[in-house]
Amino acid sequence: MSKLHRKIYSYSFLVPAAIVYIIIFIVPTFLSFFFSLTRWTLSDWEYIGLDNFITFFKEPYLSIGFRNTFIYAVVTCGLKVVLGLLLGVLLTGALRIKNYLRSVVFFPTLVSTIAVGITFSVMMHPTTGLINETLSFFGIKGPDWLGNPSIALLSVAMVDVWKGVGFATVIYIAGIMSIPEQNYEALQIDGGGSWHKFWHIILPLSRPATNSVIILAFIGGLRSFDLIWAMTKGGPGFSTDVIASIIYKQYQAGFYGLSTAGNVILFLFVSLLAFPLSRFLTRKEVDL
């Protein structure tokens, strides 16, 4: 059977996918390690050692990307976990309108990120924007959401959560629905309330869903580019620049080696944070 096995399940099935995947994804990934060490014009390169990386750490308008990327990933991921869990509990409960709410929460994940970014940046306009107009109706002077460097990144992060929380919610709904019924029966016998039910059954038993949401949202947050680019282009100044937007800016400016160094840094950033995180989370899962 094993010879037949090899003939039926021939590796030739992998060939079409492998050609595309290796040439377009794997090869450039390996090449990036080399080109990040060069001054590069696409037709010619000059080896310059770690200069690009040193520039990245030394220049404030580049190194701000580390801080911003990290903040953005932590804030969006944290809010998606908390809100996704709350919505997941709410939308698996007794509400009569849960189908309506599910659709409303989920629909933004399907809308173009650029469209969402433009719409919200218009609504966040400091004087004529809908948000501040409404606030001033109640006598509150709203901030310049995207123009104030100390809150611009958080404003974009809020829009990211608005758009992405539906995805987290859907994962939580699936996780909560797969909790076996007998757990709730045991609770009824012991006579616990709904808070007890949340804390002792839903929260620990939806742990796999939490892990998925954390890992996906965190990696997504580290890599995010299009929403930030549509809303602020990294500004004002460099206050909302993340590693991905710096890669694009350096590419546009023709600093291909520096841009690729940014790519390698993002690669290391994602690997160094995401792999240990997923290890840590899945180990805890086994402990339960």
Added chain:
Amino acid sequence: MSRKGRLLTIEIVSVALSIILFWVPLYFVILTALKNPQEAARMNLDWPTEIRLWQNIKEVFVFRDYMLVRAFWNSTLLTVLSIVVLTVVSSMAAFVMQRRQDKASPWISFFVLAGLIIPPAVVPTIWVLNGLGLFKTMTGLVLVEVALGFPFCVMLYRGFMGTIPKDIDEAAVVDGYGGYRLFFQIIFPLLKPVTSTIIVTQAVVIFNDFVNPLYFLPGSKNVTLQLTLYNFTSQFISKWNLLFTDILLITIPPLILFIFFNKRIVAGMVAGSVKG
């Protein structure tokens, strides 16, 4: 408060929140698309004095020599071609990856799953495409979408393939089927549920993709919908009505998918995330 009263309170609060957070932004987009430039520039929720939706649509379409029409065509072409290639190559790969276990399997899995996490290296990819003569071509962009969507699709296909019993393969072999006939005539049709999930989720992802066309298909001749929208923000200054008409038009295809395939999309996202 009674249990019923509490439920009603939660329902009222959540409907109110859904109106503020969801319907108001949507209403704002639609309303601005109906307005004339002066009224749209005020960015408020006042009802327009004249409804100009049809005229706005016409103006957006003819803008820059029917750029939006070209963009609709390019985005549709990109989405359809990428999905056709993706479903075929990933289902084939998943078939062997799920059925065959030997020394190479863990390595293959590792390299494929790494694609879910690792950010693609942009400029080296451009360099490779350029060397192949595929930079700034639709073919090149399709290949990029295939390479980047491949890990997710393989994961979905492999998960589903596990539920198809191997007995089927053995029976087919006894009947004299070879590997390719077995796959294309028997296995691939059985994968239909997951294929349709992949089609709708990837359609949304590729149709809405902004980053890859931005890097790999620059130039106004090949522009895609997301790029037109992005470029219009600088070209439609003080013409917010046209910008929002564009947003409205671009949101219609995902809306249609949502109305018809909501359950499939949700199923695909859950399956993909839980296994990953």
